[in-house]
Amino acid sequence: MTSKNLRGFSAGIILSTGILAGFYYTADTDKTSELSEESVAQYLSEKGELAISKEEYTSLKDTETAAAPVAKEEPKTAPPKEEEKVYQMTLTITQGMSTGEVCDLLQKENIIKNSDEFLKYLRTNNLEGAVRAESHQVNSKMSFDEIAKEITSS
Structure with missing residues (x-):
């Protein structure tokens, strides 16, 4: 590579870096969307989901563990395996x-x-x-x- 080619290549890199920096620093990046209760409610209704509070969650969790009976563990018998066909x-x-x-x-x-x-x-x-x-x-x-x-x- 000759020195003229190297200078031209360097100038191109410096010019493109300057252009990208100009766009980066002048771009309007304050367009952040605010998360509101309406947008959350709309999203949950679209997905068929339901939001509950922490208190409701802990009470449901407590009732679930209290309602789960401690059953005597019976020995499980393995289901009969179907014989695999040999081709x-x-x-x-x-x-x-x-x-x-x-x-x-x-x-x-x-x-x-x-x-x-x-x-x-x-x-x-x-x-x-x-x-x-x-x-x-x-x-x-x-x-x-x-x-x-x-x-x-x-």
Whole structure:
């Protein structure tokens, strides 16, 4: 950069700073809106809310704690869990298929829940380019690690 260019650049910065300072110091910033009871009431009515005083709040809080009966804690039985359905498939990867297509296919067949997460897993573990073009047996009980070991050459 030559000295003339540097002087011109500096002059431009000084000029723009002066203009911005002029606007900043001459701008009318006294336009603050006053918060009034009417504006608060209007806002609360628009939102379907209700305002109460501190005394009302504490009395409601006190009655709530007094009204809450101390019940004997009964042992809770766990609700019966529905058996999770296990999906199985023979994944056939053909030559030229991208890793994203493989992940999408696994998600479509309910083997994995999110193809983007599995693709991210493959990328972070440097396995994206190691996917083998052949048939693989996979199921929905398998973890990302297990599926990756099955479909890659590692």
